[in-house]
Amino acid sequence: MQKITPSLWFNDNAEEAINFYLTVFKNGKVVNKSYYGEGAPFPEGTLLAATFQLDGLEFMALNGGPVFPFTEAVSFAVNCETQEEVDYYWDTLSGNGGKESQCGWLKDKYGLSWQIVPTIIFELFSDPDKEKAGRAMAAMMKMKKLDIATLQNAFNGE
Incomplete structure (x- = not known):
């Protein structure tokens, strides 16, 4: 248990x-x-x-x-290995009355908050090269649903 x-x-x-x-x-x-x-x-x-x-x-x-009622003070993070997983959980949990928010956060149709998180984000944000990590963070701050390729491109300076 x-x-x-x-x-x-x-x-x-x-x-x-x-x-x-x-x-x-x-x-x-x-x-x-x-x-x-x-x-x-x-x-x-x-x-x-x-x-x-x-x-x-x-x-x-x-x-x-x-x-x-539920508030954003409590949320559940769903760790995703691929963009397909991110897309699936994002679309399914935010659909049919849910509400998209910033930086991978959403509320489902019941008002419960979720974070749909690509696992690579932890690697990008903790990189010893603070400039690269900062670029990835800045890219994330502009997103609702997180896009792995865009985060990686920002990290790499592309």
Whole structure:
């Protein structure tokens, strides 16, 4: 069992969100679910809470009402090896009501923040040549979805 589990508070659409995330991340599953019963603050049969996994990481989800919406203060980074992966996660998570932001950040249609990160960025930004690293950083600051080739070209001074 994972020691620390992120818990996501949804208004009333946790089950819909879980089902969406299971289509985005192909290696996922629901571990358990519980539902509101009669006399609860939500209609009987509405998902109360669930535990689910995405690529081996366990999450909890709760339908708790509109009291605590998501903010950018918490986000989930998706590390991508290729531009195809970046494109897939970016397009899938930002589509259908999501919102693009800067520097690889987006909000999905449920308001949850994600960072779609090409793994090469860590190599570029930590290079001992501060000028090269700075060019890559400056290129990233102009982007919404991160483009690996553009970052590499900036790094190389092209």
